[in-house]
Amino acid sequence: xxxxxxxxxxxxxxxxxxxxxxxxxxxxxxxxxxxxxxxxxxxxxxxxxxxxxxxxxxxxxxxxxxxxxxxxxxxxxxxxxxxxxxxxxxxxxxxxxxxxxxxxxxxxxxxxxxxxxxxxxxxxxxxxxxxxxxxxxxxxxxxxxxxxxxxxxxxxxxxxxxxxxxxxxxxxxxxxxxxxxxxxxxxxxxxxxxxxxxxxxxxxxxxxxxxxxxxxxxxxxxxxxxxxxxxxxxxxxxxxxxxxxxxxxxxxxxxxxxxxxxxxxxxxxxxxx
Amino acid sequence: xxxxxxxxxxxxxxxxxxxxxxxxxxxxxxxxxxxxxxxxxxxxxxxxxxxxxxxxxxxxxxxxxxxxxxxxxxxxxxxxxxxxxxxxxxxxxxxxxxxxxxxxxxxxxxxxxxxxxxxxxxxxxxxxxxxxxxxxxxxxxxxxxxxxxxxxxxxxxxxxxxxxxxxxxxxxxxxxxxxxxxxxxxxxxxxxxxxxxxxxxxxxxxxxxxxxxxxxxxxxxxxxxxxxxxxxxxxxxxxxxxxxxxxxxxxxxxxxxxxxxxxxxxxxxxxxxxxxxxxxxxxxxxxxxxxx
Numbered sequence: 001x002x003x004x005x006x007x008x009x010x011x012x013x014x015x016x017x018x019x020x021x022x023x024x025x026x027x028x029x030x031x032x033x034x035x036x037x038x039x040x041x042x043x044x045x046x047x048x049x050x051x052x053x054x055x056x057x058x059x060x061x062x063x064x065x066x067x068x069x070x071x072x073x074x075x076x077x078x079x080x081x082x083x084x085x086x087x088x089x090x091x092x093x094x095x096x097x098x099x100x101x102x103x104x105x106x107x108x109x110x111x112x113x114x115x116x117x118x119x120x121x122x123x124x125x126x127x128x129x130x131x132x133x134x135x136x137x138x139x140x141x142x143x144x145x146x147x148x149x150x151x152x153x154x155x156x157x158x159x160x161x162x163x164x165x166x167x168x169x170x171x172x173x174x175x176x177x178x179x180x181x182x183x184x185x186x187x188x189x190x191x192x193x194x195x196x197x198x199x200x201x202x203x204x205x206x207x208x209x210x211x212x213x214x215x216x217x218x219x220x221x222x223x224x225x226x227x228x229x230x231x232x233x234x235x236x237x238x239x240x241x242x243x244x245x246x247x248x249x250x251x252x253x254x255x256x257x258x259x260x261x262x263x264x265x266x267x268x269x270x271x272x273x
Numbered sequence: 274x275x276x277x278x279x280x281x282x283x284x285x286x287x288x289x290x291x292x293x294x295x296x297x298x299x300x301x302x303x304x305x306x307x308x309x310x311x312x313x314x315x316x317x318x319x320x321x322x323x324x325x326x327x328x329x330x331x332x333x334x335x336x337x338x339x340x341x342x343x344x345x346x347x348x349x350x351x352x353x354x355x356x357x358x359x360x361x362x363x364x365x366x367x368x369x370x371x372x373x374x375x376x377x378x379x380x381x382x383x384x385x386x387x388x389x390x391x392x393x394x395x396x397x398x399x400x401x402x403x404x405x406x407x408x409x410x411x412x413x414x415x416x417x418x419x420x421x422x423x424x425x426x427x428x429x430x431x432x433x434x435x436x437x438x439x440x441x442x443x444x445x446x447x448x449x450x451x452x453x454x455x456x457x458x459x460x461x462x463x464x465x466x467x468x469x470x471x472x473x474x475x476x477x478x479x480x481x482x483x484x485x486x487x488x489x490x491x492x493x494x495x496x497x498x499x500x501x502x503x504x505x506x507x508x509x510x511x512x513x514x515x516x517x518x519x520x521x522x523x524x525x526x527x528x529x530x531x532x533x534x535x536x537x538x539x540x541x542x543x544x545x546x547x548x549x550x551x552x553x554x555x556x557x558x559x560x561x562x563x564x565x
Contacts, residue, residue, distance in 0.1 A: 003371070006371055007371040010366055010369050010371045010372055011371070011372060011373055013366055014363075014366050014367065014372055014378045015378075017363055017366070017378075017382060018377075018378050018381035018382055020439070021381050021382050021384060021385055021439070021443070022381050022384055022385075024385075024393065024396050024397065024400060024439075025384065025385075025388070025393075025396075027396070027400070027407070028396045031399070039399070039405065040404075040405045041405070042404075042405065042410070043410055044405055044406065044407045044410050085286075086286045086287045086290065087287060089283040089284070089286065089287070090283060090284040090286070090287035090288070092283060093279075093280045093281075093283035093284045094284065097276050097277075097279060097280035097283065098276060098277070098280070099276070099277045099280040099281060100277070102280075105284075109291070112291075112295070112296060112299075114496075114548075114549060114552065115299055115545065116496070116499075116500055116541075116544070116545055116548060117295075118500065118502075118521055118524065118541055118544070119298075119299050119302050119541045119542065119544075119545050120294075120295050120298035120299050120302060121298075121528075121541070122298075122302055122305060122524075122528050122534050122537055122538050122541065123297075123298035123299075123301035123302050123305055123538070124294060124295075124298040125528075125529075125534075126301075126315075126534070127293075127294070127297075127298060127301075142290070142294065143290070143294035143295070145286075145290045146286065146287035146288075146290035146291050147291075148291060148295075151287055175279075176276065176279030176282075176283075177279070180283070201387055204389065205387075205388075205389045205390065207389075207390060207391055207502075207503045207506075208502055208503065208521075208525070211506075211525075212525070212529055222389070222392075223389050223390070223391040223392070224391075226389075226391050226392055226395060227391050227506065227507050230395050230398075230507065231510075237399050237402075237405070240395050240399070241395075241396065241399070243392070243395070244389075244392035244393070244395050244396055247389050247391070247392040248388045248389055248392045248393070251387055251388070251389065252384065252387060252388065255384075255387040256380070259380060259383075262387075263383075263447055266444070266447055266448070267447065267448065267451050
């Protein structure tokens, strides 16, 4: 086969695959601008005849989408900021600070990675109910404030920091917290960005746990609100597509802006599952 | 302050969260699964009784449990190879020196991974709509018979598999790309000089060199696919005729619709044991294949 034909085939296949991957997303955007009922006509229209923002207006004015967007932002941001701090401290300590039982404790955590999160969900619900947290933001935020994966990722990265740096600071009389804040944190910046995107995306996209723990609409996150709206408005395709746009767009933009860090983290995290 | 005390201060917040909100509930789930915890126990804990393995025993006698397990296994057995095939194919295309616009194609192929399952499931439900969906319209216009994708019990699961493969293949694609880049180019060079065909190169160089990557990716994908829940919840509500009810869907309904938390915990544990056994078997099989 001549190189020219090979090149055409490879790029043609790539183009087709990319089209399949993003066509549904583009179609979603297009349908979200259609007037009500337009998407349920034959043949299915590809582009809106008269583009309108009516669906978005209805979502935010009547369906409480602003509230859900706020909830999602609040929950995902809180989880990201606090869990980043907890995971960084723990990961650094497991990598660089000596203490008795360190290896065994870390082994225990790694072993727990094989347990699917859903096993914990039923008692977790009872525990949070007992604590009075069910149907509050806390029900979603608190259990997510540390992750084994996050601690592991930071530990892998922090292992590369030379011990001399900390030793020198200790000889100069710096306390451990000062060493962490002024010497270690700046060195951990790349893994901080990576872990922050991972955490934010996971929190934003989470579905099963918020579905269980949020029993009233006022605390709904976007995925839960969208699932519940789509059961009420099965026929309202245009409205649902606008809802999907609002749900997907923030994370897609975040990913596009920071994809280098995200993809690096994906490889770091997959070195050992 | 000495280092040991600092170390404990550093790890304590994370340990409290993980211990209290993950490890403790896992242990509690085991305890819960041997009790008859239900709505009455939820109202007053004194109604709780120890029932030993009765929950497990009753589950094994329920046809719905077996069909949910069957659907989940179907999803894993068909979905995982399709997903891995798509991932590896896309990774090889992107890795080819002849490919152009690589960053663009990589981003486009990866985009579905970062989207929210619920939102894209809503889109696909519309695309697969029997009457107004673009997919049936396309089939019809090239003279193919249309399909009641999500309404026909035989087609609902394949439709969900197609959706899941579309949503997830980009993730493994990135990992495969890294694996492919680690294969030394001289191996292919030598094979070409020996006159090996593209297929022979793939079979005798690419696949064996990718084996560790393949194993890791397979294990991650299998355990991910066992956790099927959001797709049937949004697209089919477990139907039609419960043809898309997965094990986790059953756990959710048992626990949070009927409030049989004891029985639901038993479902969760059975799923965990199956996932653990399958992962262990995959590790074992891959070791046996290695030269001593």
